[in-house]
Amino acid sequence: MGVGLVLWGSVLCALGVCAVGEKHSLFYIYSALNKDVNLTGIYEFTALGLLDDREIDYYNSKEQKKIPKQSWMMEKMQEDYWEKGTQSRKSKEQWFKVNVDILMQRMKHNNTDLHVLQWRHGCEVEESNGTVKFLRGIDQYSYDGSEFLSFDDENMRWIAPVQAAVITKNKWDGVAILNQYTKGYLEKECVDWLTKFMEYGKETLRNHSPPTVYAFAKKSLRDPRMLTLTCMATGFYPKDVVMSVRKFGTSFPEHLITSSAVRPNDDETYQLRKSVEIQEDDKAQFDCCVNHITLTKPIIVQWDKMNSNIIKSKNAAGSATAGITTCVLLIIIAIIVFICVYFLKKKSGGVGI
Known part of the structure; x- marks a missing residue:
């Protein structure tokens, strides 16, 4: 929820009249480790899709198959969607394997310790009276739990918060079509997929529950x-x-x-x-x-x-239930976050780090 909404909501609550809008999000999260940690549920490479924080698809380096995690995804998406998705995930797995090694060399890290490269990208929208409005796009990488690189969608450029990322920033900013693609994906393609998924899963997604x-x-x-x-x-x-x-x-x-x-x-x-x-x-x-x-x-x-x-x-x-434990998906993510804290990117088979 945006800061403005929180502040405005607090003012309205102070007056006894609270208001909230309806927001939706679609994010993909990729995590690549430099070696196998031999822990149940943790793989050298994982990828998952989240629609409104609900897992909709999943891939790992062991099964090497993109699979649906919601019944409506299985029903609505054709077989070729999953076949193409599997090939895309395999390409990304190879991209990450190469680029984890590149970053380890750049950071002068060896393979004795555990290192992780992560990417998080997607979009958030606001739905009102059947109209979907783009709010923001997020495209971020992290290495070993620290922010490594993020995309400035408004100015169509990469932001490097650490010196080690400057090489990558300059390399990617030097490929204009890459930044144009990233902006187009966040503002258009991601929103189109989000809208389509919302329509397909509307019964599940609109199964609202009061507090x-x-x-x-x-x-x-x-x-x-x-x-x-x-x-x-x-x-x-x-x-x-x-x-x-x-x-x-x-x-x-x-x-x-x-x-x-x-x-x-x-x-x-x-x-x-x-x-x-x-x-x-x-x-x-x-x-x-x-x-x-x-x-x-x-x-x-x-x-x-x-x-x-x-x-x-x-x-x-x-x-309404008062359960405190998180779902199995978020427990797995929490383990990965404990190893490092996540984020990452989608240019599989494209420009390397």
Whole structure:
């Protein structure tokens, strides 16, 4: 969710009227290791597609086959789509194998340690009244968990945050057609695929779920005279949500808030926690204000410390779960991120690093 939406949503929540738009995203994530780590679920090369954070296709260097991860993808996409996709993934696997070695030599790294090159690329759109509007495109590489290179879509050039990436930046910027292709993919081709996938998977993607909201408090670990007041919204889908922690109906400023950021539950829904420290003897009225696309009006849960430390929303419709564990896909990604933190690129068989 964009910063502007968060800030505007906080203002509206402070007034008791929260609003959110409907956003969608399509991203592809590639990860290449310099050697086999012999861990279950971790391969020398993996590629996956994510539509609104849901896995839609997958490839790894062991099976070497691009496969659908959603039933509607299997039903809607023809066999040649998967055959061409498999060949494309195999080409990318070879590209990454070559370029991991190039970067290791450039960084003066040897094969004793584990190294990883990653690429993340895709687009985000906003849908309103059947109209899809391009918001932004992302094309980023990382090496060993640090940002290595990213594409400036507006100015059609590569940004090198580290000296070791300058060679690659100059090389790629020197191929005008490469940058034109990258911009065109992010702004047009990616959006076209995203729109098509949204249409194919509309029943699944639009299976929206409203949040259940809790307010609870505990002693501050930092100061025994303080309480940590926490608001938690869980069980919601899609993931865009606006939450404010309020005192007498006025939102706390963001710099006083500790946020978990939106996190996945184990059932493809999401959760968000925000906390603020208050004086234990503060007699003010505190509440949580949450709005989501599934709600006709915001959920406002008041915290009454005289009666209960945990208050649950009563006006959340539908069945919402409060699962904390992430899905298997995100556990696998987390392992890779623990090894390094991800990102990467799509010019397979094209210009090398």
